[in-house]
Amino acid sequence: MQDKHQDDIVSMKGLTKSFGAHHVLKGVDLTVRRAEASFIIGPSGSGKSTLLRCVNSLESYNDGELWVEDYLVGAEKRGEQWYEARQRVTAARRARIGMVFQRFNLFPNMTALENVTAGLRMVLKQSRREADDRGRELLDRVGLLDRAGAYPAQLSGGQQQRVAIARAIAARPSIILFDEPTSALDPELVGEVLAVMRDLVREGMTMMVVTHEIQFAEEVGDTVHFIDGGRVAESGTPAEVIRASRHARTSEFLARIR
Amino acid sequence: MNSVNSANTSLRIHRRLGPRIANAALAVLAMVIVLGMAQIVIGSGRIRWNIIVDYLFAPAVLNGVAMTLMLTLVSLLGSMVLGTVLAAMRISRNRVLETIAAGYVWFFRGTPVLVQVVFWFNLGLFLPQISIAGHSFPINSLITPTTAALLGLLLNVSAFMCEVIRGGLIAVDNGQSEAALSIGMTPTQALLRIVLPQAIRVIVPAAGNLAIDLLKATSLVYVIGTREILGTTQSIASQTFYVIEMLIVASLWYLFLVSIASFGQSRLEVYLARGLSTASRELPRPNLG
Numbered sequence: 300m301q302d303k304h305q306d307d308i309v310s311m312k313g314l315t316k317s318f319g320a321h322h323v324l325k326g327v328d329l330t331v332r333r334a335e336a337s338f339i340i341g342p343s344g345s346g347k348s349t350l351l352r353c354v355n356s357l358e359s360y361n362d363g364e365l366w367v368e369d370y371l372v373g374a375e376k377r378g379e380q381w382y383e384a385r386q387r388v389t390a391a392r393r394a395r396i397g398m399v400f401q402r403f404n405l406f407p408n409m410t411a412l413e414n415v416t417a418g419l420r421m422v423l424k425q426s427r428r429e430a431d432d433r434g435r436e437l438l439d440r441v442g443l444l445d446r447a448g449a450y451p452a453q454l455s456g457g458q459q460q461r462v463a464i465a466r467a468i469a470a471r472p473s474i475i476l477f478d479e480p481t482s483a484l485d486p487e488l489v490g491e492v493l494a495v496m497r498d499l500v501r502e503g504m505t506m507m508v509v510t511h512e513i514q515f516a517e518e519v520g521d522t523v524h525f526i527d528g529g530r531v532a533e534s535g536t537p538a539e540v541i542r543a544s545r546h547a548r549t550s551e552f553l554a555r556i557r
Numbered sequence: 558m559n560s561v562n563s564a565n566t567s568l569r570i571h572r573r574l575g576p577r578i579a580n581a582a583l584a585v586l587a588m589v590i591v592l593g594m595a596q597i598v599i600g601s602g603r604i605r606w607n608i609i610v611d612y613l614f615a616p617a618v619l620n621g622v623a624m625t626l627m628l629t630l631v632s633l634l635g636s637m638v639l640g641t642v643l644a645a646m647r648i649s650r651n652r653v654l655e656t657i658a659a660g661y662v663w664f665f666r667g668t669p670v671l672v673q674v675v676f677w678f679n680l681g682l683f684l685p686q687i688s689i690a691g692h693s694f695p696i697n698s699l700i701t702p703t704t705a706a707l708l709g710l711l712l713n714v715s716a717f718m719c720e721v722i723r724g725g726l727i728a729v730d731n732g733q734s735e736a737a738l739s740i741g742m743t744p745t746q747a748l749l750r751i752v753l754p755q756a757i758r759v760i761v762p763a764a765g766n767l768a769i770d771l772l773k774a775t776s777l778v779y780v781i782g783t784r785e786i787l788g789t790t791q792s793i794a795s796q797t798f799y800v801i802e803m804l805i806v807a808s809l810w811y812l813f814l815v816s817i818a819s820f821g822q823s824r825l826e827v828y829l830a831r832g833l834s835t836a837s838r839e840l841p842r843p844n845l846g
Contacts, residue, residue, distance in 0.1 A: 355739060391741065393738060393739055395741075400736065417737075422746075466740065
């Protein structure tokens with residue numbers, strides 16, 4: 300932890316992960332600072348989503364170090380030793396990390412408001428009224444206050460993803476993870492979701508975004524990491540990585556998706 | 558054939574009579590066959606309808622109905638508990654628990670319920686007594702036609718219920734539990750508060766069919782002398798020789814009970830389907846009244 304910067308919220312050192320014989324992450328070094336919008340781009344199957352899912356323990360890692368704020372992911376400290384984290388420790392940590400999924404994953408049997416307040420009510424044990432007040436405020440922020448009583452099936456994909464973002468930020472997390480948040484949307488609905496994300500960046504929310512929206516990364520990103528073959532091939536500002544990529548693989552990839 | 562209607566600028570599509578005549582002919586034919594069969598049964602003059610009316614609500618028959626209901630309800634409720642435990646074992650990461658539950662399902666689903674009922678009834682033949690906590694009980698005092706029937710039905714239907722519940726849990730998209738975990742729920746909370754309520758929707762139709770099958774399967778236990786609907790009506794028939802009439806009495810009761818069960822099941826499904834329609838209409842009120 301000696302070379303760990305005070306402002307680092309996420310810091311990975313030599314992170315590896317394999318599914319059986321398939322090595323997905325082959326030693327990833329990457330840091331995310333407080334209030335930074337960090338974009339992760341790269342070809343499909345390069346391990347971007349796996350990397351993101353390791354941060355909130357939806358995926359375990361095999362080797363290397365993964366720090367979030369002051370703890371080692373998947374472990375808890377007793378005395379001087381790190382032990383496997385108990386389920387409720389992991390759960391409490393997850394509550395401090397928001398996550399937005401490619402396929403929204405809203406709870407279909409709950410209204411938009413109930414989805415947003417689910418964590419407040421069921422995890423943070425807030426009263427219904429307190430949670431509802433906060434929930435309405437959040438729905439207003441994503442422009443969906445008038446749809447508070449609608450069920451996910453009655454909302455468009457873009458609206459569902461905005462509700463999902465409201466749910467992810469409900470508990471005031473220290474970081475939000477976006478796993479290809481616009482990949483499952485019809486093209487005309489992408490803009491409304493990006494607009495909400497842009498607002499979050501302006502408010503200084505720390506975020507890690509896996510996406511194929513290169514233009515958006517260029518516009519709002521503080522850092523861009525290009526992942527290829529389970530490693531970070533190139534990191535830097537959007538200008539450095541996207542406009543003046545030093546690696547052939549990066550320019551090849553950018554040329555293909557533009 | 559389409560032709561342009563001169564009085565109207567739109568195209569007019571003329572009806573064809575052929576398919577309609579064929580449909581009507583088929584309907585008439587089907588009705589003739591059904592009425593003919595009804596005539597054979599009812600018109601035979603051999604069925605004493607007044608006997609059916611006399612026995613439909615006879616105290617002995619009503620006792621049989623009560624016994625059938627008791628066997629069904631106790632087996633059903635018991636199977637929900639045992640089935641949930643077995644399903645949880647089957648999806649657990651503990652290989653021993655998983656194998657035991659799989660073995661249970663394999664055995665109890667793989668042998669006929671009638672064989673199981675007769676087996677439990679004859680348990681005393683190889684296990685004359687059982688010791689629990691230092692006390693010894695003779696099996697023959699524990700195994701009566703009723704307890705043997707209950708054991709056989711409950712253990713059998715639990716195997717099916719386990720599969721129904723497991724199917725429901727698997728049917729819920731994995732993204733649901735991931736979303737639940739991501740907002741800070743523990744795995745147990747995610748299962749109970751997010752996955753299970755959604756699984757219920759898949760479980761209810763299948764469990765309803767299971768309940769209806771079970772209701773009728775209770776008739777099998779009459780072979781060990783349990784006094785349920787078929788048992789009581791058969792014993793009346795053997796004393797009075799009203800064989801067909803008593804079978805009709807039994808059938809009427811089964812039909813009545815199954816109809817009530819089906820009605821309850823469909824109301825429950827409507828209630829559970831709330832939030833699933835894409836229409837932004839007023840949603841069904843969450844009460845069953």
